[in-house]
Amino acid sequence: MNELLPQPEHDHFRAKAAASEHPRELIIDLLRAIQEHHGWVPDEGVELTAEILGLSPLQVEEIATFYDKIFRRPVGRKVIHYCDSICCWATGGEQVAAHLQQKLGIGPGETTADGAFTLLPSCCLGACGDAPAMMIELKLYGRLTPEKIDAALEKEKD
Amino acid sequence: MPRMKSAAELEEFRQQILAQRDADQPCFTLCSGSACHATGCGPVAAAVEQELEKQGLTGKVRFRRTGCHGFCEQGPVAVIYPEGICYLKVKPEDVAEIITETIVNKKVVDRLLYVDPTTGEKATLENEIPFYKHQQRLILGLNLEIDPQSLEDYLAAGGYQALVKALFEMTPEQVVGEVKEAGLRGRGGAGFPSGVKWDFARNAPGEQKYVVVNCDEGDPGAYMDRSLMEGNPYAVLEGLMIGAYAIGASEGYVYIRQEYPLAVENLEVAIARAEEHGLLGQDILGSGFDFTVKVHRGAGAFICGEETSLLKSLEGMPGEPNARPPFPAIKGLWNKPTNINNVETWSNIPLIINRGAEFFNAIGTEGSKGTKIFSLVGKVNNTGLVEVPMGATLRDIIFKIGGGIPGDKAFKAVQTGGPSGGCLPADLLDTQVDFDELTRAGAMMGSGGMIVMDEDTCLVDLARYFLGFLSDESCGKCTPCREGIRQMLKILTRITNGQGKEGDIERLQDLAETTRGASLCALGKTAPNPVLSTLKHFRDEYEAHIHDQRCPSLSCKQLIAFHIDPEKCRACGACLRKCPAEAIDGGKKRIHVIDQDKCTRCGSCLDACPAAFGAVGKLSGEPVPAPVPEEQRAIG
Numbered sequence: 001m002n003e004l005l006p007q008p009e010h011d012h013f014r015a016k017a018a019a020s021e022h023p024r025e026l027i028i029d030l031l032r033a034i035q036e037h038h039g040w041v042p043d044e045g046v047e048l049t050a051e052i053l054g055l056s057p058l059q060v061e062e063i064a065t066f067y068d069k070i071f072r073r074p075v076g077r078k079v080i081h082y083c084d085s086i087c088c089w090a091t092g093g094e095q096v097a098a099h100l101q102q103k104l105g106i107g108p109g110e111t112t113a114d115g116a117f118t119l120l121p122s123c124c125l126g127a128c129g130d131a132p133a134m135m136i137e138l139k140l141y142g143r144l145t146p147e148k149i150d151a152a153l154e155k156e157k158d
Numbered sequence: 159m160p161r162m163k164s165a166a167e168l169e170e171f172r173q174q175i176l177a178q179r180d181a182d183q184p185c186f187t188l189c190s191g192s193a194c195h196a197t198g199c200g201p202v203a204a205a206v207e208q209e210l211e212k213q214g215l216t217g218k219v220r221f222r223r224t225g226c227h228g229f230c231e232q233g234p235v236a237v238i239y240p241e242g243i244c245y246l247k248v249k250p251e252d253v254a255e256i257i258t259e260t261i262v263n264k265k266v267v268d269r270l271l272y273v274d275p276t277t278g279e280k281a282t283l284e285n286e287i288p289f290y291k292h293q294q295r296l297i298l299g300l301n302l303e304i305d306p307q308s309l310e311d312y313l314a315a316g317g318y319q320a321l322v323k324a325l326f327e328m329t330p331e332q333v334v335g336e337v338k339e340a341g342l343r344g345r346g347g348a349g350f351p352s353g354v355k356w357d358f359a360r361n362a363p364g365e366q367k368y369v370v371v372n373c374d375e376g377d378p379g380a381y382m383d384r385s386l387m388e389g390n391p392y393a394v395l396e397g398l399m400i401g402a403y404a405i406g407a408s409e410g411y412v413y414i415r416q417e418y419p420l421a422v423e424n425l426e427v428a429i430a431r432a433e434e435h436g437l438l439g440q441d442i443l444g445s446g447f448d449f450t451v452k453v454h455r456g457a458g459a460f461i462c463g464e465e466t467s468l469l470k471s472l473e474g475m476p477g478e479p480n481a482r483p484p485f486p487a488i489k490g491l492w493n494k495p496t497n498i499n500n501v502e503t504w505s506n507i508p509l510i511i512n513r514g515a516e517f518f519n520a521i522g523t524e525g526s527k528g529t530k531i532f533s534l535v536g537k538v539n540n541t542g543l544v545e546v547p548m549g550a551t552l553r554d555i556i557f558k559i560g561g562g563i564p565g566d567k568a569f570k571a572v573q574t575g576g577p578s579g580g581c582l583p584a585d586l587l588d589t590q591v592d593f594d595e596l597t598r599a600g601a602m603m604g605s606g607g608m609i610v611m612d613e614d615t616c617l618v619d620l621a622r623y624f625l626g627f628l629s630d631e632s633c634g635k636c637t638p639c640r641e642g643i644r645q646m647l648k649i650l651t652r653i654t655n656g657q658g659k660e661g662d663i664e665r666l667q668d669l670a671e672t673t674r675g676a677s678l679c680a681l682g683k684t685a686p687n688p689v690l691s692t693l694k695h696f697r698d699e700y701e702a703h704i705h706d707q708r709c710p711s712l713s714c715k716q717l718i719a720f721h722i723d724p725e726k727c728r729a730c731g732a733c734l735r736k737c738p739a740e741a742i743d744g745g746k747k748r749i750h751v752i753d754q755d756k757c758t759r760c761g762s763c764l765d766a767c768p769a770a771f772g773a774v775g776k777l778s779g780e781p782v783p784a785p786v787p788e789e790q791r792a793i794g
């Protein structure tokens with residue numbers, strides 16, 4: 001297993017928490033840092049966050065599950081967020097979702113067998129001028145067509 | 159550059175920057191907002207750098223990557239200065255020609271200019287293009303002039319003059335007074351007068367106060383805050399600092415959605431640069447005013463755009479709304495007086511302080527002052543960000559700036575105000591964009607999403623879609639919101655499936671009223687709007703679904719059928735090859751027939767059928783003609 005958080009980051013958060021009047025405000029940043037290194041946040045990640053910030057694991061858990069971009073289960077190496085909001089919906093977003101599902105052979109919320117991709121619907125990505133749109137990790141793809149989706153998947157799979 | 163310790167030093171620095179700049183020096187600007195990243199400005203930028211180097215022009219020609227120019231439909235957009243020649247949809251292979259022809263030989267590359275689709279006329283300068291010509295870009299305009307990470311660019315464009323004026327020439331009371339008199343109303347949705355809100359926080363007892371930037375624009379269809387934050391983060395910071403000074407806050411937070419990584423990056427660079435130069439920190443410019451700011455990235459959840467839940471989220475609590483009062487101005491972040499405004503609101507502040515309340519309140523209508531940025535999207539020719547004075551009509555925005563509806567289709571409705579806004583039909587196109595006018599018409603200003611629909615969009619399905627969205631996003635804390643939305647969604651789903659019942663319209667109306675009256679936060683209170691406004695203006699569409707099992711827009715899948723006209727079919731096989739459900743029967747020189755039981759109504763056959771034949775059609779509310787018997791299918 002990957003380590004949860006590399007030592008320098010670990011120290012950085014400890015120092016930040018000690019200096020902060022409200023260490024709790026760091027909760028999402030810390031969970032995200034763990035997620036960035038480990039891919040998702042396991043129980044030990046919740047416990048580590050709680051310990052660094054002086055909270056109970058339950059308090060951290062409550063936050064971890066409230067936000068849908070914090071993953072409490074393993075995900076693929078890359079997460080695809082396809083937009084299911086209004087502009088994308090009005091410009092063929094449902095076909096985009098269908099094509100992705102067919103191409104990857106998985107449903108929303110699932111991960112491909114080779115562990116390459118997890119597919120998740122997302123609220124507006126702020127790319128409405130280029131609808132329909134999706135993000136693979138933090139990279140935005142707009143004006144999607146089946147061909148563009150295939151090309152993006154090809155490029156992003158490692 | 160060390161920290162600047164006085165307004166005079168700042169001015170000196172600005173003059174130095176200006177002195178080094180030659181207005182006649184050629185400059186290649188390329189919009190590099192997220193939208194253009196998605197359409198490929200990265201390779202274009204690389205090509206510009208390479209080509210400048212190759213032609214030995216590095217250093218002689220400036221290359222500036224700016225934020226979003228707004229004309230996303232035609233991106234990436236390149237503007238060549240000093241002439242201001244505007245090229246659209248630029249590709250890496252165009253770059254060498256632009257540099258050789260336009261920058262070196264001073265000639266225009268005709269084929270990259272904007273062509274008016276109706277007159278066929280070409281436009282050379284940005285403001286000759288109708289999309290720009292009818293706008294008034296007081297806020298967005300700066301995006302074109304600056305590299306968002308460059309403090310020097312912002313200073314050269316007059317940045318931080320408003321801050322200096324506020325800190326050295328005005329008392330905090332005067333600043334609040336100016337904002338009040340300007341008549342600025344919050345751009346995030348509610349339209350509450352910003353100056354009044356500032357006053358609450360200012361007068362609230364307490365030593366420690368906070369100012370917050372809401373860049374969690376969750377309203378689907380609206381992305382102006384992203385473009386402002388990506389394109390001009392210094393202006394947001396400057397506005398925020400002026401607000402902090404007025405209110406008496408020394409700490410600020412910027413809450414940004416995690417989906418906006420470029421906004422985070424540009425803002426973080428801006429903060430670091432401002433700190434280095436003494437434009438953030440202790441005793442700013444020797445004025446005695448201290449201010450620091452932290453960036454907080456969200457982690458998904460629409461509700462966090464709502465003020466009280468956003469503050470909860472900043473504290474590291476689940477982002478659930480609180481009943482108000484107490485308002486954040488009295489008890490906000492960590493129970494301290496807090497003023498929260500969205501990005502566009504903060505971006506207006508430097509303008510108001512620089513130009514004065516009178517300049518600002520001369521623009522707009524009686525009740526809504528200044529300009530407003532809209533994201534014009536959906537079924538409209540020129541999608542993008544547009545900034546117009548308050549009081550412009552929907553018709554001007556959609557037809558003059560937006561260039562109307564693509565492909566000879568008819569305009570059906572425009573949806574404003576995000577998921578909880580409303581839909582306005584063609585006979586309300588002369589409505590002015592103004593907080594009160596839009597509300598009177600049954601819609602909402604919201605944060606500025608303007609989604610245009612043509613005749614192919616079913617408005618009952620639209621209402622269903624929106625309620626589906628809201629039911630996912632409702633935090634579930636209060637029953638009227640949670641249950642009201644769920645019940646309305648159930649009925650709407652039934653209607654769009656062709657199982658609507660007598661009385662459904664009345665039931666929807668009742669549920670909508672109850673949800674509106676009894677919910678705790680704005681999400682629940684406004685959730686019924688899509689239902690109410692579509693019922694008001696498009697009741698006949700509901701009735702057609704319920705009484706005749708007919709979808710007038712031919713869009714609800716359960717209510718439509720695809721049919722191949724035997725008279726028109728030429729047996730080309732295009733539909734047969736495309737059909738993913740293997741629902742089409744046909745062969746060489748045989749009329750093709752759709753098996754209605756297998757058909758999934760995906761519409762691939764309609765798209766595939768060559769326009770010259772036009773054999774595939776959509777039906778709704780009428781029986782599908784019986785298939786031609788097998789033995790009569792041969793085409794002679």
Ligand code: FES
Pocket residue numbers: 083084085086087088089124125126127128129131132133378379380
């Ligand atoms: S609606 Fe899809 S990006 Fe905004």
